[in-house]
Amino acid sequence: MIDDAELRRMSPGERQRLARALAAIDHPDLLHDPEIERTRKLGVLVSVVSCAVLAGWIVVLVLTLHQDYKSSHWRAAWVGFDVLLLTAFAATAWAYWRERQIVILCLVITGTLLCCDAWFDLMLDLGTPDFWQSLASAVFVELPLAAVLFATARQLVLLSAQAVMRLQGVGGPVPSLWRIPLFGEGIGGTWPARYREGERSGSRVGSARG
Numbered sequence: 624m625i626d627d628a629e630l631r632r633m634s635p636g637e638r639q640r641l642a643r644a645l646a647a648i649d650h651p652d653l654l655h656d657p658e659i660e661r662t663r664k665l666g667v668l669v670s671v672v673s674c675a676v677l678a679g680w681i682v683v684l685v686l687t688l689h690q691d692y693k694s695s696h697w698r699a700a701w702v703g704f705d706v707l708l709l710t711a712f713a714a715t716a717w718a719y720w721r722e723r724q725i726v727i728l729c730l731v732i733t734g735t736l737l738c739c740d741a742w743f744d745l746m747l748d749l750g751t752p753d754f755w756q757s758l759a760s761a762v763f764v765e766l767p768l769a770a771v772l773f774a775t776a777r778q779l780v781l782l783s784a785q786a787v788m789r790l791q792g793v794g795g796p797v798p799s800l801w802r803i804p805l806f807g808e809g810i811g812g813t814w815p816a817r818y819r820e821g822e823r824s825g826s827r828v829g830s831a832r833g
Contacts, residue, residue: 704736704739704740707736708733708736708737708740711729711732711733711736712733714729714733715729715730715733715772724783726779727776727779727780727783730772730773730775730776730779731772731773731776733769733772734768734769734770734772734773734776735769737765737766737768737769737772738765738766738769740765741757741760741761741765741766741769744757744760744761744765745757745758745761777800780800781797781800784797784798784803785797
């Protein structure tokens, strides 16, 4: 049994390697699960097919849509959208209050709805006296608030990745979201070398002791 005193005598690199070994035993690599691997491949396929279909549909819309269109459910559409936006804000507040991970998803959804709100207000009011009001609302309220929500979601994801790094004994700064492995798994092997300086220093210490 390793006690606290022995752990304190270890170098930072040795503690990092021990933490990674324990994490590998207690929490096997999720990405090696066949079901998750099938889901990942299906997600890639659906995303690629959706991009191709949507690209074609955009071309169809550009060629066939009329410049003007009269809607018969205008009030229901906008009231329903605002109810959805209200629900997203309420869910975000609840998730923040309860300190739940789903707050990240709520932040992204709410920010996206704000961007959609700004876009449709601007486009539908273009060429009308209400355009400048919609522009001011987008520039000073909706888009800045959406940017804050997106930045907060990003920060929370990075903090979660940092927690995984610490649990797996990986030191150094957290890489960008584009470089973080899915689930944070395999962190010791897939992290760039500069994020594993503690491991290299620990290896040198271990070699010297040997």
